[in-house]
Amino acid sequence: MKTSPTLTSCNTLAPTLAIIGDKWTPLLIHALSQEPLRFCQLQDAVGGINPRTLSARLSNLEHEGIIIKVTRATMPPHTEYALTPKGTDLLPILRGMFDWGHKYH
Amino acid sequence: MKTSPTLTSCNTLAPTLAIIGDKWTPLLIHALSQEPLRFCQLQDAVGGINPRTLSARLSNLEHEGIIIKVTRATMPPHTEYALTPKGTDLLPILRGMFDWGHKYH
Numbered sequence: 001m002k003t004s005p006t007l008t009s010c011n012t013l014a015p016t017l018a019i020i021g022d023k024w025t026p027l028l029i030h031a032l033s034q035e036p037l038r039f040c041q042l043q044d045a046v047g048g049i050n051p052r053t054l055s056a057r058l059s060n061l062e063h064e065g066i067i068i069k070v071t072r073a074t075m076p077p078h079t080e081y082a083l084t085p086k087g088t089d090l091l092p093i094l095r096g097m098f099d100w101g102h103k104y105h
Numbered sequence: 106m107k108t109s110p111t112l113t114s115c116n117t118l119a120p121t122l123a124i125i126g127d128k129w130t131p132l133l134i135h136a137l138s139q140e141p142l143r144f145c146q147l148q149d150a151v152g153g154i155n156p157r158t159l160s161a162r163l164s165n166l167e168h169e170g171i172i173i174k175v176t177r178a179t180m181p182p183h184t185e186y187a188l189t190p191k192g193t194d195l196l197p198i199l200r201g202m203f204d205w206g207h208k209y210h
Contacts, residue, residue: 104194
């Protein structure tokens with residue numbers, strides 16, 4: 001019988017913390033939970049982030065396979081960012097973190 | 106109608122990250138999920154943590170209301186650490202983080 005994984009090592013939590021432990025990243029992932037957004041829409045959704053930081057966070061999330069860039073064949077074409085299934089799977093965790101913070105702080 | 110809270114501010118996630126963003130704390134909380142444990146049992150459960158670090162983490166978790174100290178009237182009396190309801194409410198989040206890390210890394 002295969003046993004279910006247990007929390008025996010901090011290595012099993014480190015990859016998740018590396019993504020969601022950032023100040024802006026949880027908010028960006030949440031902003032993309034409804035629909036793909038353009039760079040400027042993400043800037044509006046996550047008020048206060050500067051463009052350089054936003055660009056760096058998006059590059060990292062793309063590198064990690066959390067989001068993908070989608071080019072729309074409009075005239076002129078434009079680029080949107082969308083969550084991948086790997087990114088979508090983070091949403092319940094973020095929701096849980098938010099609910100806990102909201103309940104107790 | 107009261108609207109449900111949304112992830113509009115990083116302040117709503119910061120308290121949760123301040124707790125679970127630590128290297129050892131998620132493992133300590135998980136170790137206490139089954140039953141209250143003594144200091145030396147926690148040391149065994151979370152291999153590699155040094156006593157000074159463990160003591161500091163337990164003090165912080167007690168201060169945050171995540172765990173409580175329980176003194177057993179044995180002879181000699183001994184002290185155990187137990188999760189509070191606030192601490193127990195973190196378990197689904199930790200489980201979600203673990204499952205995500207296990208699935209994708």
